[in-house]
Amino acid sequence: MTTGSKNGIQPLFTFGIIADIQYADIDDGFNFSHTRKRYYRNSINLLRNAQASWNTENIKPQFILQLGDIIDGHNKKDNSSDQALNTVMKEFESSPVVHHVWGNHEFYNFNRDTLLRSVLNSTIDSDSGGGCPSNGEIYAYHFSPASRYRFVILDAYDVSMLGREESSVQYNQAVAFLKAHNENEDLNQPPDCIGLEQRFVKFNGGFSADQLDWLEGVLSLADDQMERVTIICHLPIHPGSTTPVCLAWNYDKLLANIQGHKSVVCFMAGHDHDGGYHSDYCGVHHLTLEGVIETPPGSDAFVRIRFTIILSKSVDTIADVAVVCRAATATAGAVSRVEREGEVCSACIAA
């Protein structure tokens, strides 16, 4: 594992990312279609390995991004949601700040009100000006780890049946929206077996107008301040970075919002356990992290990213932001996960 500097340039900051841990103290199982094994109990070992790796770095990560599905929905029926969450949170105790994102499995275990009051609400670690959308129950905020850099956490289940009381307006609006696109009795079953319509399933969600309006304000300010923004949420929003069944319901609205702002350089998500990557026509990097839960024992699936500014010769111009993304894979003879490493640089942005 390389030290903190690359090509002799000290990173401005580093951070770790991990997705779809889906911990449960149960025996190995399978996904819905019985095509992929799931290692529920072992996922805590992979989290430990990630922590060990992050903590051995010369330059420790300034923060960790946890991209959602921290514990599995199986805990709910065993009444072990709180115990499972405590087990995982204990592993994060040696971490710096952890920014938690909420996925469908958070909502299989807890309702929205409980999550807003829980240790999984990391809004407290937002900037004082980080703020959240006015209505208070959308779990979205932003923070700046260094001058000219900003991270935005979005709530991909703001519009969803999950986590909402069946008597609520939001629940019934989500049901109406979903049924307009999916006529199956079981709304977790995709309405089609091909194409983008597959995304209209109960285990996905979308972004409300309130949240998109709030984001528009955050990104407009970031444009004015010539910041570089990375957005994270549980659901991918570019068809090139995931399989259609994992896309957010109104991915296209958020994508249009993002592509209208030069400050956005990267979008990261989980949910699609196979991971994915796409650089869109605006130069935004769409990174989907592989799921810990389906990573076989003996391999690892976590990422450490160093944000390094490569100052151009004319010192007043920041030529490139190199996002060195490394999915660390420590194999012990097992079939290793794809080791993803690469230098992806954003478009030039004059200072």
Ligand SMILES: Nc1ncnc2c1ncn2[C@@H]1O[C@H](COP(=O)(O)OP(=O)(O)O)[C@@H](O)[C@H]1O
């Ligand atoms: N094709 C499908 N048809 C019906 N139900 C499905 C289908 N795929 C997933 N589900 C159900 O949707 C829920 C979420 O699926 P799951 O695989 O656990 O999600 P994740 O990929 O986030 O772990 C589970 O209850 C699962 O049984």
